[in-house]
Amino acid sequence: MSDNTNTPFANFEKRVIDACAVLSCTDTESKKLLTPDRIIEDTVRLKTEKGEEQFDVYRVQFSNARGPYKGGIRFHPAADINEVKALAGMMAIKCAVVGVPLGGGKGGVQIDAKQYSKKDLEQVARGFARVLHEYIGPDKDIPAPDMYTNPETMAHILDEFEALEGKSVPGAITGKPIALGGSLGRGSATGQGGVYVLEEYVETHKLKREELTVAVEGFGNAGSNVAQLLHALGYTIVAVSDSRGGIYKKDGIDPYHVSKVKAEGKSVTDVYKEEEVEKISNDEFASVECDVLIPSALDNSLREDNADSVKASIILELANGPTTPEADEIFKKKNVHVIPDVLANAGGVVVSYFEWVQNRMHFYWTEEEVQEKLRPIMANAFHDMCSVSAQHGVSYREATYILAVERILEANRYRGR
Ligand code: GLU
Secondary structure: OOOOOOOHHHHHHHHHHHHHHHOOOOHHHHHHHHOOOEEEEEEEEEEEOOEEEEEEEEEEEEEOOOOOEEEEEEEOOOOOHHHHHHHHHHHHHHHHHOOOOOOEEEEEEOOOHHHOOHHHHHHHHHHHHHHHHHHOEOOOEEEEEOOOOOHHHHHHHHHHHHHHHOOOOHHHOOOOOHHHOOOOOOOOHHHHHHHHHHHHHHHHOOOOHHHOEEEEEOOOHHHHHHHHHHHHHOOEEEEEEEOOEEEEOOOOOOHHHHHHHHHOOOOHHHOOOHHHOEEEOOOOHHHOOOOEEEEOOOOOOEOOOOHHHOOOOEEEOOOOOOEOHHHHHHHHHHOOEEEOHHHHOOHHHHHHHHHHHHHHHOOOOOHHHHHHHHHHHHHHHHHHHHHHHHHHOOOHHHHHHHHHHHHHHHHHHHHOO
16 A cells, blocks of 8 residues: 555545455455556646646546546646546546446646636647547546536537547537537536435434534535535525635525625625624634535545544535545544545536436436436435445445445456456
8 A cells, every 4th residue: 555645546545445355355356446547647738828838637547347437627736646546546436336337537637727817728628638639539538527627628628629530529528518518407416416415314314404504615516506405405504615714604604695706706705794704714614513514625624633623423525535534533433424425426427427328319308307317326326325334334435435346346357357
């Protein structure tokens, strides 16, 4: 095992190794589960508004045992090979947990997207498509949005890709604008999937939504959608945050109002008057008073040094990798239920899968049809996880890894890998 503790890949490695131990995998089998099929590293050279620049580009194709590689692309300064490799492996786990016929991959461009104009970011997206052209396609590897990439980015990648192919290939990318063959419901899918999973938890544990308070860390796509959807269902959103800080309001925050103010380029901390809310720093956010904590921002936000201060009894991980293995141990002792990222945020890739299916049959579903298909997939995966958790006496996270590793192993074995 890597001695670099808490690097994203070391965390992923630990979780897979633990699942392999339960499943009595051979060394060769575990090694296969931890070794990406292919790592593509390149650079994109561009003339941006700042001058001649060069950006590191990565795509890790982790496993295609269960179907074509699938996973997002992030534009982020921390997107290095270690992180992209871990996220690619997690995509393979995620797709297996929800049982969609796709493998795992992830891409990244090391860039601080906030520092660049839309025009520059379009050039970066097109550069990404050129560099990766031969490796991408509906039967090979299907990128999608992730941090600091969005439907517009996907439109630019698709346009460049199709120009190189000389034909229309909408199924090569998901998370596209509706006008280019995107799926209804994809924009809110990560938040919606998380809501469906939380609803199953709430029903199983016979809790009452109206009595549950929720804190959402991060107010990007996943965070803002989950806050709005839960608010509409009767949960009380008591705290929200963004990169500039957080707010706590005991009698409830209106997330629609927060979104409106955020759309004007302001922070969540600017939404209410001083006397109406309590300001919380991002370092304090984990310990905010609530029943459900929803990390929806960066990785490693729940760590050994702050896990003990968490007041929530349920953590719904909409971010990828928000909890370190050390924090997991603390949550186990405190009896905090962590609904892990590979299930909680899988709604995004499930609707990406729907988009890919619709692109291939050239027939499109209504928003209702998308929701009708998404809900049972999320609910079944939740109950599969609960059964494995009860069967082996392990946490939800351990259960999801056992479930997924078993499914990937089965596919590897049939292929003789
Ligand atoms: N980036 C999202 C994730 O981490 C979505 C991936 C996809 O739709 O392929 O799950």
